Amino acid sequence: METKSNVITVQGLPIVVANFNWSVGFQMERFLKALGNKKILSAKCPECGYTYVPARNRCGKCYARMDEKDLVEISGKGILLSYTRAYVELDGKGNWIDLKEPKIIGAIKLDGADSTLFMPLGEVQFENLKIGMLVEPVWNSELKGSWKDIKYYKPASA
Amino acid sequence: MRNTAIIGCGQTPHRARRRDVSVAELVSEAVSAALEDAGITMKDVDCIFSGNMQGFGGIAQPDLWLGDWIGAPGKPAIRIATGGTTGGSVAHGALYAVASGMYDIALAVAWEKHSDSKEAGATTGLAHVGMGNLFHALSYGLSLKNLIATTAVGAAAGVAVYQARFYMHRSGATIEHLDMVAAKDRRNAAKNPYAHLRWPNCQPEDIAKTEMIAYPFRYGHVCPASDGASCIVVAEEKLAKKLCKKPAWLLGLASYSDEENQLQSENYGGVGVLDPSEQMGCRVSAKKAYAMAGITDPQKEIDLAEIYQPFPSQELIFAERLGLFDDGTAWRYLEKGETDINGSMPTDLSGGVNATNAIGSSALQRVLECALQIMGKAGEHQAAKPVHKAIAHGWGGVTNYITVTILGDSPR
Amino acid sequence: MGYIKDEIPQTMMVEGDWQVGAYRYKANRLLEEYTQGLKQKKIIGSLCLGCGKVIVPPRAICGRCHRRQEERREVSPIGTITCFVISPPVVRGKYKLFGLDPVDTGALKEGEILVPCFVRFDGSDSNVACLLLNADPQKVFIGMRVKAVWAEKLEGKMSDLEGVEPLEK
Numbered sequence: 001m002e003t004k005s006n007v008i009t010v011q012g013l014p015i016v017v018a019n020f021n022w023s024v025g026f027q028m029e030r031f032l033k034a035l036g037n038k039k040i041l042s043a044k045c046p047e048c049g050y051t052y053v054p055a056r057n058r059c060g061k062c063y064a065r066m067d068e069k070d071l072v073e074i075s076g077k078g079i080l081l082s083y084t085r086a087y088v089e090l091d092g093k094g095n096w097i098d099l100k101e102p103k104i105i106g107a108i109k110l111d112g113a114d115s116t117l118f119m120p121l122g123e124v125q126f127e128n129l130k131i132g133m134l135v136e137p138v139w140n141s142e143l144k145g146s147w148k149d150i151k152y153y154k155p156a157s158a
Numbered sequence: 159m160r161n162t163a164i165i166g167c168g169q170t171p172h173r174a175r176r177r178d179v180s181v182a183e184l185v186s187e188a189v190s191a192a193l194e195d196a197g198i199t200m201k202d203v204d205c206i207f208s209g210n211m212q213g214f215g216g217i218a219q220p221d222l223w224l225g226d227w228i229g230a231p232g233k234p235a236i237r238i239a240t241g242g243t244t245g246g247s248v249a250h251g252a253l254y255a256v257a258s259g260m261y262d263i264a265l266a267v268a269w270e271k272h273s274d275s276k277e278a279g280a281t282t283g284l285a286h287v288g289m290g291n292l293f294h295a296l297s298y299g300l301s302l303k304n305l306i307a308t309t310a311v312g313a314a315a316g317v318a319v320y321q322a323r324f325y326m327h328r329s330g331a332t333i334e335h336l337d338m339v340a341a342k343d344r345r346n347a348a349k350n351p352y353a354h355l356r357w358p359n360c361q362p363e364d365i366a367k368t369e370m371i372a373y374p375f376r377y378g379h380v381c382p383a384s385d386g387a388s389c390i391v392v393a394e395e396k397l398a399k400k401l402c403k404k405p406a407w408l409l410g411l412a413s414y415s416d417e418e419n420q421l422q423s424e425n426y427g428g429v430g431v432l433d434p435s436e437q438m439g440c441r442v443s444a445k446k447a448y449a450m451a452g453i454t455d456p457q458k459e460i461d462l463a464e465i466y467q468p469f470p471s472q473e474l475i476f477a478e479r480l481g482l483f484d485d486g487t488a489w490r491y492l493e494k495g496e497t498d499i500n501g502s503m504p505t506d507l508s509g510g511v512n513a514t515n516a517i518g519s520s521a522l523q524r525v526l527e528c529a530l531q532i533m534g535k536a537g538e539h540q541a542a543k544p545v546h547k548a549i550a551h552g553w554g555g556v557t558n559y560i561t562v563t564i565l566g567d568s569p570r
Numbered sequence: 571m572g573y574i575k576d577e578i579p580q581t582m583m584v585e586g587d588w589q590v591g592a593y594r595y596k597a598n599r600l601l602e603e604y605t606q607g608l609k610q611k612k613i614i615g616s617l618c619l620g621c622g623k624v625i626v627p628p629r630a631i632c633g634r635c636h637r638r639q640e641e642r643r644e645v646s647p648i649g650t651i652t653c654f655v656i657s658p659p660v661v662r663g664k665y666k667l668f669g670l671d672p673v674d675t676g677a678l679k680e681g682e683i684l685v686p687c688f689v690r691f692d693g694s695d696s697n698v699a700c701l702l703l704n705a706d707p708q709k710v711f712i713g714m715r716v717k718a719v720w721a722e723k724l725e726g727k728m729s730d731l732e733g734v735e736p737l738e739k
Contacts, residue, residue, distance in 0.1 A: 007596050010294045016591035019276035020216035020581040025180035031579045058186045060226030061199040065190075094591040216588055290595045298601045299727025307657070307701055320653040320688070327712055348574065356574040364572065372655050434653065510693040540584045546688035 014093070030071060031055040036145030040076040040137070044115045053115040074112035077156055081116060082107040083129050097121045102126075108135055108153060122152035161569040162257040162363040162403030163398035164390050165531040166196025172386030174461045175273040181215055182224040185269045188387035189228050196391040197401055204261040205390075207251035209238040209268045210418030213550075216274055229269055242466065242554025244268055245388070245522025246413065246561030249550075252392040253408055253563070254386075262394050270376045270516035289565075293550040308318045318373050321434040322471035325372065328435075329486035331474060333374045335493075337362035339470035340379045341511060342498055347509025349499075349538035354384040354514040371376050374471075381468035386516035388523045395569060406529035406565045409547065410451030413561040414439040435471075438550070439560045440479035443499030448481070452570070453547070456481040461545045462531050464524035466553040468511045476551055477505060480562070481512070504541040507531070521552030521561060600628050601728075606728035608646070611720055615694050617641040623695040646692035647718035648737060653697075654687035656707045689716060689734050697719055699731035709736075 024032065027043060031054040034041045043055035047064040048154045055072070057066050083106040104121040106129070121129070122138065136156040143149045159519055168191025170176070185208075188214040193199060208221050214493035217223060228235070240247040245268040252266035275380055290317055296305065325331060343438070344360040347353035357364070368378035399404040442454070453459045463482055467473040474488040482503055491497055497505040506512070513521045528548035530536040545567070552561035604627040607614035616628035620635030624643050631638055660682045662673035663667035672678040686708055688697035701717055704709060724730045 006599055008599060008602075010290070010297050010595040012289065012293045012591035012595070012598050013644040014589075014591045016214075016289070018588045018590050019161065020274055021276055022216070022274045022586065023177040023180055023185045023271075023580070024582050024584060026178070026581055027178065031243055032582060042615050058190075063190070063193075063229060065233065081349055085595065092587075093589045094594075107345070161618065171576070173576060173578060175580075176578060177577050177583070179581075215587075236622035242620075265584050288598075289590055289593070293591075294601060299606050299725065299729050300677060301732075302672075304701060304729065304733075306672045306677050319655045322734060323653055323655075323712070332622065344573075357572045360572065368571075370658055372657055483640045486666055 008018045008064065019022075025057065025081065025131050027055040027057045027066070027071075032147070034073075035094075035147070035149040036143045036150075038143065039141050040074050041071045042074050042110075043070050044057040044072045046070055051113040053110055053113045053117065072112070073137075074110060076110070076155075077134060078108040078110040078117070080106050080129065080131060080135050081123075082131060083110050083121060085126050104129070106153060107137070119150065120152040121154065128155075129154070159257045160259055161395040161398075162253055162392060162408045163395070163402070163569070164225075164408075164525070165398050165402035165405050166192045166194075166198070166391035166563065167389070167526045167529055167535070168192030168195055169352045169388040169519075169523065169526065169535075170355065170386050171352050172384040172385065172519075173559065174354065174382065174386035176271065177273060181217065181269070181271040181274065182227040183221070183266060184385065185224060186227040186273060186386045188389040189251055189265065189267050192267075192389035194390050196393075198263065198391065203229055203233065203263050203265045204235055204257055205250045205252075205264050206235040207238060207255070207264065207266045208232050208235065208545065209240075209244040209248040209522075210270050210463045211244060212239055214275060215271045216519065222516075224387045225359055227441075229265065234261075236264065239518075240415075240554060240561075241559050242468075242517060243413070243521045243552035243559040243561045244518045244554065245520055246466075246525065246550070246563065247521070248554030249390060249392075249522050249525040250413060250561060252413055253411060256392050256394050256410060259394075261399055264392045265389065266392065266522060267387065267389040268518045268522040270518040270520075271385045272383040272516070273385050277567045288484070297301065297547065309324065316434035317434055317470065317529065318469040319375055321475065322469060325435040325471055325475050329474075331471075331489040334362065334366075335474065335489045336374060336379055336470040337365040337376075339467075339473050339494055340365045343467075343470070343473075343506055343509045343512040346507050347498060347540050350508050351537075352386070352514070352515075354382050355507040356374070356513070371385075374461060374467065379470050381512050381515040384514050386519050388519045388526050390526050390529065402533075404533045404567065405568045406532040408563070409570055410441040410447040410449070410453070410564040410567045411562060412446035412450070413552075413559075414443040414446070415467045415559050435475045437560075439558065440476055440553070440562075441481075443560045443562040444480045447564050451547075451564045452565070453564070456549075457483070457503075460503070460547050460549050461543060462507070462528065462541050462548040464508065464510065464527045464548070465548045466505055466511050466521055466524055466551050467506060468515055468520075470512060473505060473510065473551065476553065477503075479549060480549060482549075487541065499539065500541070504543070507536065509543055519548075521554070524550040524552060525563050525565070528563070532565055532567050554570040591629075591692070598630055600630060603628060603642075605726045605728060605730065608728070609724045609726040611647070611718075611729070613691055613694075613718065613725070614646060614674055614699075615643050615645050615696070617643045624693060626691060626698055636658050636689045637641040644691065645694040649691035649694070649716055649718075649734070651702070651710065651712060651714045651716055651734075652688045652710060654702060654710055656710070657686075660728050661685055668684045678721045685710060687734070694696040700731065703733040
């Protein structure tokens with residue numbers, strides 16, 4: 001075995017970055033554009049009925065195809081299944097960042113869909129969160145047709 | 159080992175940029191096509207083997223992410239990555255699973271989506287493979303000039319340039335022969351709707367007009383970076399006979415790996431790697447596969463070959479290493495047209511990797527194309543002669559990975 | 571060119587990056603040994619006591635025998651070209667690697683012709699990748715005898731071995 005003094009550390013060059021632009025496909029494009037209109041679209045499988053958010057073109061349960069005709073708008077409201085509070089974040093370059101304000105993240109079971117979404121939670125104190133509480137989306141004032149159009153989820157007025 | 163056959167094949171059209179689909183949609187297109195061709199549903203599949211190169215598409219562990227796009231839930235699903243031979247190893251995984259008696263029906267799917275990367279060609283994937291070594295050498299003062307010269311210029315075509323030089327040096331083949339191979343491959347690819355570089359009636363003069371990259375490779379010689387996926391369904395004997403009119407039976411297979419720094423040391427045979435076209439691994443794998451298949455005279459008994467040839471020189475080099483021609487003579491048969499669609503040893507009638515290269519998928523496509531030829535389903539690029547036994551080859555890594563698969567029209 | 575072209579619709583793209591440089595690798599000290607040898611105009615390789623092969627630069631383990639490589643041998647600065655590539659003249663702006671242009675960074679000169687080659691130094695059983703300098707690209711051949719070209723200032727770096735040049739002028 002190598003002894004400790006026989007091992008050196010080689011630092012990678014920070015300028016070396018590989019860039020990507022991932023195509024999203026038609027169903028996801030429809031989903032993202034709908035966000036720009038404050039709409040949340042699900043894809044409902046015509047064979048088995050399993051409903052996905054975000055919309056996709058293949059059912060993971062029964063392998064049937066789904067298309068534009070299978071898109072169903074849902075309210076965007078849901079039930080809080082679980083939640084946590086994060087104190088640190090990663091910067092994508094191997095470094096930890098201490099957050100000035102802890103971020104609350106919730107797992108939300110959307111009404112009308114079989115999917116769960118992970119979303120930031122806002123306008124609520126951590127101590128007041130309860131599993132099973134109804135939550136709803138809060139939209140950004142500027143809408144671009146992207147995931148960032150949903151600012152966060154907050155407790156719903158029912 | 160029990161009898162095993164390929165009963166269904168599916169591919170997507172391979173193009174420069176399939177920006178109409180996400181990679182998951184691309185892969186499920188091929189899987190869906192293979193299931194339809196085999197006449198089964200996802201429920202019938204017992205296990206799944208998937209694979210693509212790491213890094214090129216920018217998705218770590220894609221098999222986990224697109225698991226439910228390839229029918230993985232509820233089933234054993236394993237991802238295999240072996241460089242350029244990924245597709246061949248994925249096929250072998252499915253063949254091992256069924257031939258061993260472990261499973262009855264296995265699916266093998268492989269893909270690559272280069273267009274998701276912003277870097278030209280396959281730069282990201284190729285570069286990141288050596289990143290650790292590169293940073294290490296740089297930290298010891300490797301000059302930038304040396305780095306760029308040996309990696310960028312050499313890597314423009316990579317080790318294949320050195321390999322081609324050696325082959326031409328010892329066999330007497332010329333750059334005109336490379337033009338002939340590339341033209342033949344792109345001409346035949348025009349008969350294959352799933353291929354990428356399709357040039358109807360392409361002639362060697364058309365290729366000779368293209369610019370030189372690094373002697374002896376011209377732009378017209380080099381493989382593309384394609385987006386695409388391919389998939390095969392493998393079944394055991396009873397099911398194969400029930401489900402498929404003319405299955406493509408597994409006769410023999412072998413694969414081989416070696417040290418990565420092969421160009422700087424020596425190969426498995428103990429021979430110092432003076433000659434990168436020597437490819438001991440290919441010879442050893444072919445020998446093992448032929449023994450398993452009971453083939454004693456490949457030159458007479460093999461009807462068709464699908465060789466992994468991103469560069470035209472490799473079609474000649476590997477054909478010899480697979481025992482299909484005597485050493486240094488492949489180019490003579492090329493001249494006579496024997497490796498073309500009407501010839502006695504048709505090679506890469508699909509266009510091969512030279513015309514279509516979605517890296518993860520490429521070696522699987524060689525197996526798939528041999529299966530299509532045996533089943534008689536190759537359409538316009540079907541060989542003129544009847545195909546009873548075909549050999550599919552895969553090459554990858556830094557000359558150090560090989561997969562060989564031999565298929566036939568009747569079981570062992 | 572006569573390639574068949576298809577019109578393929580484009581869908582939205584999501585951007586992202588992979589910080590390939592954000593890694594801290596661990597390595598042994600063999601390159602240090604090698605570069606310290608270069609500083610003294612010595613090319614060092616490891617000798618395997620199992621198979622007798624000498625590999626340059628030194629390796630930790632023999633790939634065949636799996637023995638640890640404790641022995642070292644100095645090989646000759648004279649060797650033979652085993653293969654080579656001739657680049658076309660360098661053009662600025664033609665190729666970029668991770669957003670960097672080789673001419674802009676000062677690494678290469680416009681119009682330069684590079685001949686990367688593999689050299690087997692006498693006494694070694696492996697090939698070393700380096701540049702062929704001071705040679706007419708048209709006159710290079712496999713089997714050509716060459717000798718090491720050392721940097722003017724030796725600093726214990728890989729670049730101390732600048733390349734090789736033909737033995738005979």
